[in-house]
Amino acid sequence: MSLDRPPSPIGQRRGPAVTIAQAPCPERSDIAIVGGGLIGLSIAWRLARAGRSVTVLERETIGAGASLAATGMLAPAAEHEPGSDPLLPLALDSLRRWPAFRDALEAESGRSIDYRADGTLVLAIGRDEVERLRFRYDLQRRSGLDAAWLPGSEVRRLEPGLRPSVTAGIQCPLDHQVDPCRVMAALAEACRRAGVTLIEHAPVSALDWSGGRVAGLRVGEHAIAAGTVILATGAWSGEGGLLPETLSLPVRPLKGQSLALRTTARTGTLARMVWTEQVHMAPKSDGQLIVGATVEDCGFRPGITAGGLYALLEGARRVLPGIEEMEVASVWSGYRPTSDDDAPIIDTLAPGLVAATGHHRNGYLLAPATADAVAELVTAGALPEVARPFTRARFAQVQPRRAMA
Numbered sequence: 001m002s003l004d005r006p007p008s009p010i011g012q013r014r015g016p017a018v019t020i021a022q023a024p025c026p027e028r029s030d031i032a033i034v035g036g037g038l039i040g041l042s043i044a045w046r047l048a049r050a051g052r053s054v055t056v057l058e059r060e061t062i063g064a065g066a067s068l069a070a071t072g073m074l075a076p077a078a079e080h081e082p083g084s085d086p087l088l089p090l091a092l093d094s095l096r097r098w099p100a101f102r103d104a105l106e107a108e109s110g111r112s113i114d115y116r117a118d119g120t121l122v123l124a125i126g127r128d129e130v131e132r133l134r135f136r137y138d139l140q141r142r143s144g145l146d147a148a149w150l151p152g153s154e155v156r157r158l159e160p161g162l163r164p165s166v167t168a169g170i171q172c173p174l175d176h177q178v179d180p181c182r183v184m185a186a187l188a189e190a191c192r193r194a195g196v197t198l199i200e201h202a203p204v205s206a207l208d209w210s211g212g213r214v215a216g217l218r219v220g221e222h223a224i225a226a227g228t229v230i231l232a233t234g235a236w237s238g239e240g241g242l243l244p245e246t247l248s249l250p251v252r253p254l255k256g257q258s259l260a261l262r263t264t265a266r267t268g269t270l271a272r273m274v275w276t277e278q279v280h281m282a283p284k285s286d287g288q289l290i291v292g293a294t295v296e297d298c299g300f301r302p303g304i305t306a307g308g309l310y311a312l313l314e315g316a317r318r319v320l321p322g323i324e325e326m327e328v329a330s331v332w333s334g335y336r337p338t339s340d341d342d343a344p345i346i347d348t349l350a351p352g353l354v355a356a357t358g359h360h361r362n363g364y365l366l367a368p369a370t371a372d373a374v375a376e377l378v379t380a381g382a383l384p385e386v387a388r389p390f391t392r393a394r395f396a397q398v399q400p401r402r403a404m405a
């Protein structure tokens with residue numbers, strides 16, 4: 001496997017090199033995980049460290065779903081909106097787990113993940129947006145989030161590259177960020193060192209049921225017996241195929257397009273993440289500035305569109321004129337795995353079958369708490385308190401979903 005990316009590609013994300021020899025399919029594994037994205041690998045690493053034999057089956061290449069497409073914001077404050085209160089305890093719990101997750105991941109992989117604790121600035125541009133920003137600020141304060149209201153002059157003192165039309169801002173010191181490409185490379189390496197068998201180009205075509213429980217899975221003609229199968233299939237979790245209709249999951253793809261710009265001493269950059277009504281921007285330590293992300297409810301429609309790129313560049317230029325001089329490093333798209341209430345589904349679906357999916361735009365934020373919750377579910381048979389609201393049962397009237405195109 002290689003997470004190397006050619007320079008300046010369209011439709012692909014840059015990434016550091018990790019090369020892992022392709023392993024043959026084993027005949028049995030304590031745990032078999034379907035999906036080699038962030039969630040699958042985080043769980044795999046966690047369970048391998050707990051002494052289980054773990055195999056990850058990925059249909060394409062590691063991270064090829066949403067995980068290499070993300071910006072890497074760990075931003076419970078900036079992204080807090082009306083309706084997201086139920087998710088907040090899990091989000092904050094996971095954020096608290098991140099420093100230990102980072103330390104172990106960096107130590108066990110020998111790789112940096114570019115963890116930055118610079119916070120976010122949420123901006124208002126012009127007079128019109130100030131009122132909406134004030135509403136967001138009041139909501140953050142009511143929810144107990146650490147946030148400070150700043151006048152435009154103070155915002156521009158913190159970020160001198162911003163336009164004078166920035167009229168106010170909220171500083172959210174709680175928000176952190178990572179570089180998704182580095183996290184995925186580190187996770188792949190940490191998994192390998194922990195003894196996880198990672199298999200790419202291995203589409204799981206069926207689950208094996210025996211006596212009312214899942215006893216393994218199939219990759220083409222090859223059968224793998226497993227004590228527990230974990231579905232970490234991201235935006236594809238709602239497709240027909242692996243699950244009987246009675247267990248179908250209300251998850252759909254929400255497409256996002258993003259781009260990376262190369263910054264130099266001449267162009268300048270941002271010191272921290274910036275969030276506006278149109279775009280977010282996240283500076284990475286390698287000098288790239290990520291501009292994201294469109295939100296398109298269009299199913300699995302691949303490709304980069306002129307309209308998507310225009311919206312991103314226009315939204316970025318509206319606050320940061322320096323982007324005009326920045327070289328475009330790469331553009332890409334991915335599918336957020338989005339459940340009917342935008343929150344994850346972490347649950348035992350049937351004996352021997354666990355799901356960890358639906359992380360929407362918060363997969364990075366929620367990865368440490370998800371990995372720990374699934375590990376507890378598998379090893380102790382119950383979810384920790386903080387994860388209990390996120391079982392499938394909350395969708396009281398789950399309707400069987402038809403396979404998506």
Ligand SMILES: Cc1cc2nc3c(=O)[nH]c(=O)nc-3n(C[C@H](O)[C@H](O)[C@H](O)COP(=O)(O)OP(=O)(O)OC[C@H]3O[C@@H](n4cnc5c(N)ncnc54)[C@H](O)[C@@H]3O)c2cc1C
Binds near residue numbers: 035038067074365
């Ligand atoms: C543009 C964009 C920006 C984002 N920004 C952020 C952010 O700033 N912060 C944040 O926290 N989150 C962000 N997210 C969300 C985050 O990327 C996701 O929540 C997270 O990556 C989901 O991880 P996953 O492992 O569940 O899914 P995926 O990474 O999609 O992995 C699922 C994998 O399962 C595989 N698969 C599916 N079916 C099968 C099968 N039958 N057999 C074998 N393999 C199969 C797929 O190929 C895929 O690789 C962003 C997402 C997008 C698209």
